[in-house]
Amino acid sequence: MRTKPSLRAIPAVEKLLQALGPTGLPRAVVVAQVRREVARLRAATAIPAFAVVVAQLQAQLAALRRGRIQAVINGTGVILHTNLGRAPLGPAVVETLGAIAANYNNLEYDLATGERGHRAQYLEHNLALLCGAEAATVVNNCAAALVLILRHFTRGGRREVVISRGELVQIGGGFRIPEILASSGAQLREVGTTNKTHLDDYAAAVGPTTALILKVHRSNFFMGGFVEAPATEPLAALARAKRIPFVEDLGSGAVVRTEALGGLDHEPTPAEVLRRGVELVCCSGDKLLGGPQAGLIAGKRKLVTALKRDPFFRALRCDKLILAALQTTVDLYLDRPDKSSRGGVPVLNMLCVPPTDLQQRAEQLVARLDDLPLTASVGAGTAQVGGGTLPRAELESVTLDLVPRALALPEFAARLRHGAPPVIGYVAGGRFKLDLRTVFPLQDDALETAIRQSVTAPASGS
Numbered sequence: 403m404r405t406k407p408s409l410r411a412i413p414a415v416e417k418l419l420q421a422l423g424p425t426g427l428p429r430a431v432v433v434a435q436v437r438r439e440v441a442r443l444r445a446a447t448a449i450p451a452f453a454v455v456v457a458q459l460q461a462q463l464a465a466l467r468r469g470r471i472q473a474v475i476n477g478t479g480v481i482l483h484t485n486l487g488r489a490p491l492g493p494a495v496v497e498t499l500g501a502i503a504a505n506y507n508n509l510e511y512d513l514a515t516g517e518r519g520h521r522a523q524y525l526e527h528n529l530a531l532l533c534g535a536e537a538a539t540v541v542n543n544c545a546a547a548l549v550l551i552l553r554h555f556t557r558g559g560r561r562e563v564v565i566s567r568g569e570l571v572q573i574g575g576g577f578r579i580p581e582i583l584a585s586s587g588a589q590l591r592e593v594g595t596t597n598k599t600h601l602d603d604y605a606a607a608v609g610p611t612t613a614l615i616l617k618v619h620r621s622n623f624f625m626g627g628f629v630e631a632p633a634t635e636p637l638a639a640l641a642r643a644k645r646i647p648f649v650e651d652l653g654s655g656a657v658v659r660t661e662a663l664g665g666l667d668h669e670p671t672p673a674e675v676l677r678r679g680v681e682l683v684c685c686s687g688d689k690l691l692g693g694p695q696a697g698l699i700a701g702k703r704k705l706v707t708a709l710k711r712d713p714f715f716r717a718l719r720c721d722k723l724i725l726a727a728l729q730t731t732v733d734l735y736l737d738r739p740d741k742s743s744r745g746g747v748p749v750l751n752m753l754c755v756p757p758t759d760l761q762q763r764a765e766q767l768v769a770r771l772d773d774l775p776l777t778a779s780v781g782a783g784t785a786q787v788g789g790g791t792l793p794r795a796e797l798e799s800v801t802l803d804l805v806p807r808a809l810a811l812p813e814f815a816a817r818l819r820h821g822a823p824p825v826i827g828y829v830a831g832g833r834f835k836l837d838l839r840t841v842f843p844l845q846d847d848a849l850e851t852a853i854r855q856s857v858t859a860p861a862s863g864s
């Protein structure tokens with residue numbers, strides 16, 4: 403006689419699907435999950451009750467749903483949160499995206515002649531203008547820009563890239579300058595020391611095998627004390643005298659005076675470093691520029707043209723949606739250079755919103771949450787720029803502080819993360835905090851609803 407794992411029968415796939423009801427997931431995904439669960443039960447020593455199997459499946463499907471890319475409310479106070487998609491885009495950019503996505507467009511079509519045209523000609527022209535450069539172009543991200551530049555200019559007998567030991571940095575996860583160099587076929591020629599590098603160090607290192615001089619902006623950390631590096635101008639003169647390109651990886655891509663935005667440090671702009679003699683600069687589109695993910699390259703026309711002719715450029719080129727979003731972002735800056743561009747670029751807006759505005763919103767939210775089983779109060783917080791930029795910047799901010807009466811803080815935080823839309827905050831000083839600097843005023847209603855649901859919902863997990 404065969405020993406049965408249990409007296410209960412394994413539920414049929416069809417019956418489980420029926421019991422699950424609408425799941426908000428494609429049917430094939432649900433069927434695959436149900437089949438996996440049924441297969442698991444076949445191998446199990448005991449079969450749970452039907453209702454338990456259904457509840458387990460609901461939890462598994464909820465976990466799958468949570469993995470979908472979806473809009474979230476960012477209450478962390480980190481403006482360029484890499485895990486939360488860096489820069490959110492403003493209404494003008496979103497409108498462009500909708501129009502270009504839903505229609506044919508003149509991506510590579512010349513409307514004047516009715517013949518094939520140049521991809522992103524208008525954007526490249528305006529980007530060059532914004533960067534004070536002879537020419538500019540765009541690739542997928544700043545890492546791609548740097549790889550393209552390194553691959554292109556290190557070839558033949560000239561493979562050495564001269565860089566200061568103080569700039570062999572790691573940016574975010576998996577982006578280390580020495581590794582990027584190695585993977586591009588370049589040879590690292592380190593000069594100077596961690597804290598001090600002199601012009602003479604560069605001069606002594608440059609020789610017949612030097613491909614280029616690279617400067618990398620220390621975007622995500624600060625070095626103080628006994629520190630020295632040569633100014634850009636004499637380094638540029640050295641590169642010119644040796645007839646090698648002088649490249650700077652700026653990272654952040656700020657094009658406005660960051661010191662005018664609520665007391666931040668000065669962040670070098672592409673225009674500024676090009677003026678000082680850098681020949682080619684690269685930076686991100688979705689950091690302080692506040693646009694879509696992209697790698698901006700600007701500088702001498704000869705060098706930019708050469709990069710665009712490199713066959714590898716084709717593998718790094720941007721999609722029409724990115725180009726369109728970037729085009730609108732660049733135009734916003736060109737049209738209304740300082741103050742008023744903030745309206746169209748949420749990142750700039752969040753950087754300079756006055757705490758009094760945040761205070762007002764926090765007070766309103768506290769009043770609106772009055773009837774709930776939790777203590778809501780207005781708190782203080784420190785927002786950060788994030789995205790590996792302006793590491794020393796601490797922006798005074800205002801938080802909505804919540805302490806639910808019947809829920810532990812981790813459970814409360816989990817319920818908010820699992821809500822619709824998910825809300826992300828942090829726990830500090832025995833409170834759950836939501837920094838209102840990174841919550842858009844338009845999200846206050848949704849935030850209230852999410853908080854309401856999280857304290858009244860029966861259990862988490864769905």
Ligand SMILES: *Cc1c(COP(=O)(O)O)cnc(C)c1O
Nearest residue numbers: 543544545573621652653654686
């Ligand atoms: C952020 C950063 C990068 C990488 O930019 P991505 O657009 O994320 O690829 C490269 N260099 C510097 C100096 C940076 O700050």
